[in-house]
Every structure is written in structure tokens, then in C-alpha cells.
Amino acid sequence: xxxxxxSIQSGTQTTPEVPYALxxxxxxxxALLLRAYIGTxxxxxxxxxxxxxxxxxxxxxxxxxxxxxAPSWIQAHGHAQVFGWIGSFILGLGFYSLPHIKIGAKGARxxxxxxxWAMWTTGVLMRWIANSYLWHWQVLVPLSAVLELGAFLIFxxxxxxxxxxxxxxxxxxxxxxxxxxxxxxxxxxxxxxxxALSIYxxxxxxxxxxxxxxxQLYLVLxxxxxxxxxxxxxxxxxxxxxxxxxxxxxxxLLLGLLLNYSGIAVIASGFFPAGCVLLLAGALTVILAxxxxxxAVRSPKLIGVHSSFPFFVRLAYAWMVVAAILSxxxxxxxxxxxxxxxxxxxxxxxxxxxxxFAIGPRVLPFFAGFVRIFSTRLMFAALALLGLGCFLxxxxxxxxxxxxxxxxxxxxxxxxxxxxxxxxxxxxxxMMTFWRSPKSENLATR
Numbered sequence: 001x002x003x004x005x006x007s008i009q010s011g012t013q014t015t016p017e018v019p020y021a022l023x024x025x026x027x028x029x030x031a032l033l034l035r036a037y038i039g040t041x042x043x044x045x046x047x048x049x050x051x052x053x054x055x056x057x058x059x060x061x062x063x064x065x066x067x068x069x070a071p072s073w074i075q076a077h078g079h080a081q082v083f084g085w086i087g088s089f090i091l092g093l094g095f096y097s098l099p100h101i102k103i104g105a106k107g108a109r110x111x112x113x114x115x116x117w118a119m120w121t122t123g124v125l126m127r128w129i130a131n132s133y134l135w136h137w138q139v140l141v142p143l144s145a146v147l148e149l150g151a152f153l154i155f156x157x158x159x160x161x162x163x164x165x166x167x168x169x170x171x172x173x174x175x176x177x178x179x180x181x182x183x184x185x186x187x188x189x190x191x192x193x194x195x196a197l198s199i200y201x202x203x204x205x206x207x208x209x210x211x212x213x214x215x216q217l218y219l220v221l222x223x224x225x226x227x228x229x230x231x232x233x234x235x236x237x238x239x240x241x242x243x244x245x246x247x248x249x250x251x252x253l254l255l256g257l258l259l260n261y262s263g264i265a266v267i268a269s270g271f272f273p274a275g276c277v278l279l280l281a282g283a284l285t286v287i288l289a290x291x292x293x294x295x296a297v298r299s300p301k302l303i304g305v306h307s308s309f310p311f312f313v314r315l316a317y318a319w320m321v322v323a324a325i326l327s328x329x330x331x332x333x334x335x336x337x338x339x340x341x342x343x344x345x346x347x348x349x350x351x352x353x354x355x356x357f358a359i360g361p362r363v364l365p366f367f368a369g370f371v372r373i374f375s376t377r378l379m380f381a382a383l384a385l386l387g388l389g390c391f392l393x394x395x396x397x398x399x400x401x402x403x404x405x406x407x408x409x410x411x412x413x414x415x416x417x418x419x420x421x422x423x424x425x426x427x428x429x430x431m432m433t434f435w436r437s438p439k440s441e442n443l444a445t446r
Contacts, residue, residue, distance in 0.1 A: 030096050033113045034367055035434050037092025040121050042427045044084025048128045050423045052077040054416040057393075061412045064400075071209035076131035082222055083148065084124040086352065089360075090187075090230065091120060091155050096367055116154040123147030130208050137208040145198040149191045156188060175250040179233030179257060186225040193218060217268055219344060224279055225264050227352050228320065229257060232286050234359065235313075242362060243310045244296035252289035256282045272331035280324035292317045304372030305362050306380040312358045315387060319350025322394070338401020342394045349419065350390045357383050357426050365433050374432035382425040389418035 056077055059069055095113040123144040130140035173181075197210050197218065210218060236248040263278030287293055292314055300310055326343035334340050361373035373379055392415035400408035 029110050034092045034096040036117055037088045038364065038430065041085045041088035042430060044080045044088065044124060045423060046427055048080035049077060049085055050420050054420050057416040058413045061409045064409050072131040072207050075209050076128050080124065080128050086227060091116060094155055094159055112154055112158050116151045119147045119151035123151060138202045138205065141208045142198040142202045145195040149195050152188060152191050175253050176233045176236035179229055179236065182257065183226055183229035183233060190221050190226055220264060220267050223344065223347050224260060231352060231355050235290055238359065238363065239313060242301050243313060244298040244300040245291045245294065246297055249289045252285055256285035256289055259285055273328065276327040276331050279327060283320050283324045287317055306376040308380055309358055312354055312383045316351050316354035316358065319346050319354065323347035323351060336401045338398045341401065342397045345390065346394050354386060357386055361429065364430065374429050378425050378429040382422045385418050385422035389415045389422060392418065
């Protein structure tokens, strides 16, 4: 990181024309911006996201079914998790990458990042309030969608306006970059769909919840079209080095993407079983392309993280396969939403959240100017509890919802509290990392 403050590499040439003081100023400002996005994401993850999800699951378990719980409450929880937590992380990391690319620009256009943060945070919070309390929801729901889309367009324009270094323009984009670009473009499509559905429910005048079938399709687009490919791209970028794996195979990764998005298109056409089979085929192809299931060919780089890091990365991808298999089962046999719910949970918590819990402590401290996470023990505890809670939730949701055993209703609240504990430990670990002084990090408990 120090080298990036001294000189900026453009292909093989060094560009010294940017003053060191300007580089330091830009670095500090974008680090502050990153902390704002990460802090906002953690707040949405803890309160409107996980805590509300726990409350929903306890209520459902007490009634032994979701029939009495308003769908708008459930969707408020999901929106806070996907947009408030993961979305804020994506935007923050995206803006943080800009100063290293546009370092030669005259002045730093910090206002875009802050305007995007204000609009995005306001939009997500507005949506949560509208869905939870039904306060002027006919106005707030579409307005929140406009704010979220507008914020993302600011981000999208800022990222897409970057010019690649002159000596690099002749080179093809690496496959991990292509994957992230496709996922980002799909995110834009999902936000447009969100605006359209928000206007639809506001005009219908019943409640702010999206209709069940449209919501199912929307969740498939978000989960398999945005979140999963985004994680695949960053996995291809970072994980081979961290785990000591072989370089990802470009063509199989592209094939996995094609299978995955073909599955989404088939599902959108109404053919759920065939589309879910394609999702599974795409997931397995991506695993083969990334060499996730293979042994390391060199020593993993575990500096600053717990030694269990490689295990949990592989466990996350195992959960992705479980999610795809459950989706095939759900498309044929789901009666009460239990199998579909288990599939979504295996994807969002088992795969996405586990990868964030594993990769986040490895890369986020470095971006903010630190070498390591505050505590590797807290990192392990968060991952272990998240895995346990996810296992209890996925298995017992199928058993309880589908009527295979009433005892499972008593386990579901335990799974929710276990996951809430894991999320709290993860948030605490990051907050302690960001709040301390870089000079004190060597004194941290590990």
C-alpha cells in the first residue's frame, strides 16, 4: 500500500507527476468513505437485517407457519440484508478502487461517493420503514426505489468512466473482471426491476409486498444473477492466491456464467425445474474452474486471518451446491415454502455470508490501512457459529414447514439466535479493526 502512495503504475511505466501529499490525501479520504459504507452495511446487517429476521423466524415458529406474518415484514428483512448490507459493501469497495485508477485526475471527485452513500442509505432505510410500518408506503416504496437506482447510476457512471492505462488497453479483460462487470450490470437490471415492481404495488394499493411469484423471480435474479457471480469474480481474483490454488480456468468460468444466466432466463420463462438444473450445472462448472475442490499447489497466505480460512471458503461453495440442489427439489416438491426458503438461506447465508465473513477479514483491514483483522479468534467464532446456525436453519426449515416433524419448530429460533450471535461477532471484529489506531494493531488480541 505504501508503494501505491509513492508512485502509480501505468503498465510498466511509473507516473510520478502526482504529488505525494495529494496521494496521501486521496487515500485517507477514500478510506474514510469506505468506512462509511462498511459501517452503514454493518448497521443494516445487524438491526433491520438479522435482528428483524430473528424476530420474524421466532414469530413464525410460535405460530408454526408464516401464514399470520405479513409478507412485507419478511421482504423488509431481505431488502435490508441484500441492499443495505451487501449492496453497501459493494459500493464502498467499488468507490475505494477509484483513486488507484484515476490517480492522475485533476482533483478528487469525492462528492460522488458521498452523494451515492447518502442516496443509497436513505433509499434502503426508507424502504425498510415503509415495509415495516406501512407509513405512507405508496409514496415511500417507489421513492426509495428511485433513490437506490439513482445512487447506483452515480456509482455505475463513476466506475464505467474510468479509462484503462494506455499500455493496458490492448490486453483483454481478465475473466474475473468480466464476471464482476456482468454481475454489476445485472445489479443495475435488478434495481430497474425493483423500481418497476415498486410502482406496480404502489398503484395496486394493497400493501408494499411484491406479489409472491414476481418476488420469487426477483429473488432468483438477485441471488443467482447478482450476488453469486459477484462472489465468483472476487473469488477468482483473490482466493487462488490466498488458498494457494492454481490459476482459475478462463473458459470453464465463462461456461459456468453462461449456464447460470441461461438458468435464470429459463426460470423467468416459467420453467423452474429445467432452470434450476442449469443453475446447478453452472455452480459445479464454476467450482471446477476455480479449483475450489482441489488441493493447494503452494502454501496458503494466511497472514492476518485464522488458519481455518481455507476450510470455510470451501464450505461456502459446498453450501452453494446445496442451495442449487434444494432449488431443484423445491421446484418439484415444495408445498409450504420450506424447501424454497431453505434453498435461499443456503445461498444467501451459507454461501454469500460465509464468503463475506471469510474474505472480509482478509481484505477489508488492508483497504483501510491495517495489516490484519482485530481478532482472528473472533473471526473463527463468527464463521463457526454462522455455519452451525445455517445448518440448523436449512435442515429444520424443510422439516418444519413441510410437516415432517413438529420438533423442528423449536430448533428454528435457536438457529436464528446462533446466526445473530455470529453476525454480531463479525460486526464487532470489523468495528474494533476500524476504530483502533494503525500503530496499535500489533497489540490486538489474536
